[in-house]
Amino acid sequence: MPVRPPRPPLPPLNALRAFEAAARLGSFSRAAEEIGVTQGAIAQQVRHLEAFLGLTLFRRLPQGVALTEAAQEARPRLSAAFDALALTVHDLKASHAGRALVITALPCIAQLWLSPRLPALQRAFPDLAISISAMEEPPAGRHDSFDLALFYLAKPPADALALGEDSLLPVCAPALARALRTPADLAGQTLLHDAVWRSDWARWLRHVSTHGIDAGRGPSYSLYALALDAALGGAGVLLGRRSLVAPYLADGRLVTPFIDELPSGDRLTMLFPPAGKPHPRRAEVVAWLEAHS
CATH class of the missing domain: 1.10.10.10 (Winged helix-like DNA-binding domain superfamily/Winged helix DNA-binding domain)
Incomplete structure (x- = not known):
């Protein structure tokens, strides 16, 4: 032997x-x-x-x-x-079809884009457990365990699925909008900022050729959801991402006082692990999210 x-x-x-x-x-x-x-x-x-x-x-x-x-x-x-x-x-x-499908997302996407869709997603897949985690940076793949990731990317990789380019537009509470006729009227308003996208106001003001407004003034928030809450409460005007504020515009809690929108330069993108077997239900979930984007 x-x-x-x-x-x-x-x-x-x-x-x-x-x-x-x-x-x-x-x-x-x-x-x-x-x-x-x-x-x-x-x-x-x-x-x-x-x-x-x-x-x-x-x-x-x-x-x-x-x-x-x-x-x-x-x-x-x-x-x-x-x-x-x-x-x-x-x-x-x-290989275990009953395991949770893990979705990783930028915090604002997890809170404002994915979370409102979760009830309908769960109704569509009642036997599927879904786990969601928020991350500031896209997962590295080899060292992060996930099935699907959602992030804004300027140049999505070839194996990703881009859901379309986003746009930027000022949004505010309806009462505040009554004082805004032209972009120049923003000079008398509080500008609300997301800390990561703090340069967006300057970009939008250049886009509409409006000068003489300090694009950097106003409070900055570490979470986009906090800036959105401030806008909902009438604290100022937020430069919104349409993908995140669309439900609030649809139900009238927010309005856009101007028609000018600026392409954001990036896309809401679905990313997938670079190797390994995909979750047995991933393709179905991806198709559902794409249809409801």
Whole structure:
């Protein structure tokens, strides 16, 4: 009977994971943020791995850390191994038709575009569990587990599905709109801003050739939904994205005092994982969302 030698012992998976993340990201703090632990925990796991291997993996510098030559050589293969492991786990989960379909979205899209559609989506797929998470940046694919992502992109990749270009237009409460006849009347109004898209007012004012208005004045909100709430409450005029404010225009809670719209330069885009088996119901959900966009 053939005898196979036992596999060599491996260090704890957590230690390997901490090293791979710190090496790939070039920072213990960024690795801690990605994994969801403290920076001290990452450093401790790296020390455990160094003790197991009997060699130094990082040079400790006054400003951060740097990989040793041996660690630089091993890092790409270890990252590839973790990617393969993640893909295998994803495929195992994807083979189960009853698992939740994971949708990742920009916070404002999750709150203002996706959330209003969820009741109808659930009625259309009553036996499908749907999980939604908000992220500020599109998922990287290899290190983020998702089935479908929704983000605004200026240049969607070839394998994405763009739902159409968005547009920018001033919106406000109906009572406030009565004082606005031309864009020049905005000089006497409070301009509301989303912190990420703070330059949008300047772009729109240039588009309508209106000068002499300080496009940067007015409060800025870290969440688009907060800026929208301020507009609904009559606190000022918001430069709205049509994809996000359309329901409020339709029911009259907001109005647009001017007819001028400016193409935003980006598109509401559906992104998909770059590899692995898709969720068994993903194609159906994508088709439904596209039909209801």
